[in-house]
Amino acid sequence: MAYELYYWDGLQGRGEFVRLALEEAQAPYVDIAREPGGSARMLEIMDGDGEPCPPFAPPFLKHGDLIVPHVANILLYLGPKLHLAPKDDARFLVHGVQLTIADLVTEVHDTHHPLSTGQYYEEQKEAAKVRATAFIDERLPKFMRYFERVLEQNPHGGRHLVGDALTYADLSMFQVIDGLHYAFPRATKRFGEHYPRLAALCDAVAARPNIAAYLASERRGGHNESCIFRHYPELDKTVR
Amino acid sequence: MAYELYYWDGLQGRGEFVRLALEEAQAPYVDIAREPGGSARMLEIMDGDGEPCPPFAPPFLKHGDLIVPHVANILLYLGPKLHLAPKDDARFLVHGVQLTIADLVTEVHDTHHPLSTGQYYEEQKEAAKVRATAFIDERLPKFMRYFERVLEQNPHGGRHLVGDALTYADLSMFQVIDGLHYAFPRATKRFGEHYPRLAALCDAVAARPNIAAYLASERRGGHNESCIFRHYPELDKTVR
Numbered sequence: 001m002a003y004e005l006y007y008w009d010g011l012q013g014r015g016e017f018v019r020l021a022l023e024e025a026q027a028p029y030v031d032i033a034r035e036p037g038g039s040a041r042m043l044e045i046m047d048g049d050g051e052p053c054p055p056f057a058p059p060f061l062k063h064g065d066l067i068v069p070h071v072a073n074i075l076l077y078l079g080p081k082l083h084l085a086p087k088d089d090a091r092f093l094v095h096g097v098q099l100t101i102a103d104l105v106t107e108v109h110d111t112h113h114p115l116s117t118g119q120y121y122e123e124q125k126e127a128a129k130v131r132a133t134a135f136i137d138e139r140l141p142k143f144m145r146y147f148e149r150v151l152e153q154n155p156h157g158g159r160h161l162v163g164d165a166l167t168y169a170d171l172s173m174f175q176v177i178d179g180l181h182y183a184f185p186r187a188t189k190r191f192g193e194h195y196p197r198l199a200a201l202c203d204a205v206a207a208r209p210n211i212a213a214y215l216a217s218e219r220r221g222g223h224n225e226s227c228i229f230r231h232y233p234e235l236d237k238t239v240r
Numbered sequence: 241m242a243y244e245l246y247y248w249d250g251l252q253g254r255g256e257f258v259r260l261a262l263e264e265a266q267a268p269y270v271d272i273a274r275e276p277g278g279s280a281r282m283l284e285i286m287d288g289d290g291e292p293c294p295p296f297a298p299p300f301l302k303h304g305d306l307i308v309p310h311v312a313n314i315l316l317y318l319g320p321k322l323h324l325a326p327k328d329d330a331r332f333l334v335h336g337v338q339l340t341i342a343d344l345v346t347e348v349h350d351t352h353h354p355l356s357t358g359q360y361y362e363e364q365k366e367a368a369k370v371r372a373t374a375f376i377d378e379r380l381p382k383f384m385r386y387f388e389r390v391l392e393q394n395p396h397g398g399r400h401l402v403g404d405a406l407t408y409a410d411l412s413m414f415q416v417i418d419g420l421h422y423a424f425p426r427a428t429k430r431f432g433e434h435y436p437r438l439a440a441l442c443d444a445v446a447a448r449p450n451i452a453a454y455l456a457s458e459r460r461g462g463h464n465e466s467c468i469f470r471h472y473p474e475l476d477k478t479v480r
Contacts, residue, residue, distance in 0.1 A: 052395050053333045053402055056340045056386050066329050069336040076316075077332050089306050092317050093293045096309040100296045106346060114354050115367060116374035127355060127367050134356035146296050155292050162293055 002028040003078070006042040007059040009033035011227050012179075012220075014105070015059040017071045018078075020171040023214040025082035031219070072098045075168040084168040093162045097150065097169040101176055104143045108176075108183065109228045111135045111235060121232070132235035136187045140180070144195050147173065151197040158197045159204065166208075173198065174205035179229030186236045194239075242268040243318070246282040247299040249273035251467050252419075252460075254345070255299040257311045258318075260411040263454040265322035271459070272302075312338045315408040324408040333402045337390065337409040341416055344383045348416075348423065349468045351375045351475060361472070372475035376427045380420070384435050387413065391437040398437045399444065406448075413438065414445035419469030426476045434479075 003022060007015030015031075022029045032038040045067065046054055055069035061077065062068075068077045076095055079085025085094050114131040115124040147161070156164035161173060177198060181188045192199035205211055214220055223229055243262060247255030255271075262269045272278040285307065286294055295309035301317065302308075308317045316335050319325025325334050354371040355364040387401070396404035401413060417438060421428045432439035445451055454460055463469055 049389075049393060052393055053337070053390055054393065055336065056343075056383075066332065068332045070339040072312075073332055073335050073339055076335070092306065092308045092313055095313050095316070096295065097293070099310040099313055103296075103346075106343075110350070115370045116378070118374060118378050127370075130355045130367075134358060138356070138358050143296075149289075150293055153289060153292055153294065 001064060002030050004030050004032050004062040005059060006032045006038075006045065006055075006062065009039055010221065010224075012175075012223060012229075013059075013227050014071050016175055016221075017101075017168075017172045018059055018061065018074050019219070020175055020211065020214070021075055021078055021082055021084055021168045023219075024166070024171055024208065024210050025078075025084060026210055027078075027082055071172075072102050075172070079168055082168075084166065084171070086163055086165075086167070090163055094167045094169050097147075097161050098172060100143070100146070101169065101172050104139075104176060105228060107135060107139055107143075108179070111183075112230050112232060121230070125234070128232075128235060133237065136184065136237055136239060140184075140187065141194075144191075144198065148195045148197050151201065159201070161201075166205075170201060170205055171211070174202045174211075177202050179223065182223040183229040183231050184236045185231070186238045188239075190239065241304060242270050244270050244272050244302040245299060246272045246278075246285065246295075246302065249279055250461065250464075252415075252463060252469075253299075253467050254311050256461075257341075257408075257412045257415055258299055258301065258314050259459070260415055260451065260454070261315055261318055261322055261324055261408045263459075264406070264411055264448065264450050265318075265324060266450055267318075267322055311412075312342050315412070319408055322408075324406065324411070326403055326405075326407070330403055334407045334409050337387075337401050338412060340383070340386070341409065341412050344379075344416060345468060347375060347379055347383075348419070351423075352470050352472060361470070365474070368472075368475060373477065376424065376477055376479060380424075380427065381434075384431075384438065388435045388438050391441065399441070401441075406445075410441060410445055411451070414442045414451075417442050419463065422463040423469040423471050424476045425471070426478045428479075430479065 005015060005018055007013060032042060042058060045051055055067060059071060060067055060069040061074045068074050075098055080087050085091050111132040112121045112128050114127045121128060150161050151158040160166060161169045245255060245258055247253060272282060282298060285291055295307060299311060300307055300309040301314045308314050312335060315338055320327050325331050351372040352361045352368050354367045361368060390401050391398040400406060401409045
């Protein structure tokens, strides 16, 4: 039974964290929004009155009758099935890292939308500049130093965030860093010097055969300014 | 073996979602920050170089050698042990609701800190007024209509968010609404008229013997302006 991924069309967005896991595992899935009538089906599930516990927002995963909302929750569900998470209590560590990544993603989003999600970026540019500066100066190094330390303190060596094998959190870490490079090329120019373990993890993920094939395929959409990771040069700044 | 809850002292904050679950289940737990030297022990775990996969931020739960970070993850771990979550796939629905609650909590926090967590509220009051207005006008009704609809569409009746029995998500829903009443008394004045099922859920949770005893105890700290739910009258507004 194929997994059905429901997410907005034309965006990497939060859906991309799920796609990377499905692609790495070569799991059968349908990206519903890319099917004819797919976006309408997504809204039907969200807004219809027939669904017990409808999702608040995309992405969500449908597998049989079960509908699982939220990236971290979807990966929690998929993790053991796709062999991308441990089955013992270490799964709570992987999930914890994923939730920290989710918090970082929200903070990246808020660099261009600090005041209201209902307004365009252009309507909140001044506030965005303040928030993006605080993000680059304080929050980004706080998160990245933390993730670098997680790799450093992994008793199995620094090749993975948790344990001695690839997990969905490693794939998501790649996606966040890739997005940060797109959105903030000046702030991340010396990323590899500042965070060598994270940079090596990213390279290792990108070089995995299934991920490399996916990244080169048409299924991998590009970054753009309708998404979470947006390149607005005026929000970027050099980091020494 | 008692659960150890690590969180900042003197705050309900995110720790309170965990406390409510532990109190409802009458589970043995130690609120570490309230013990002598507790805060130092918390920082040791977070900042020490000996911990595999240290937590990024409080709250976290220590149970034996396992350290579980993030409210939703802690409740995921505790849920089946405390009989506050189903053991079948419906656990992903409960976790999904909890993650939507977590997103709401972040948005509440950002009403008073829209630009930078490193600055005081007083340094970002103007932006806070814009964000709080958008929150009250757009985001709060979007979230609350959604949660009301989750109750309405529960095929087991509208007494619980998921299924036919109390879960940790019901307890967390109570906590959010309680906090919103404190932070935004004018915006929530007609809460019971607008969201009758949610109001009834809150009353039912508050009336549960273990929760009622907890709320009346010294263990329940008050709301205050160092926390997520802050009462700044200038950010509040009447909702018709």
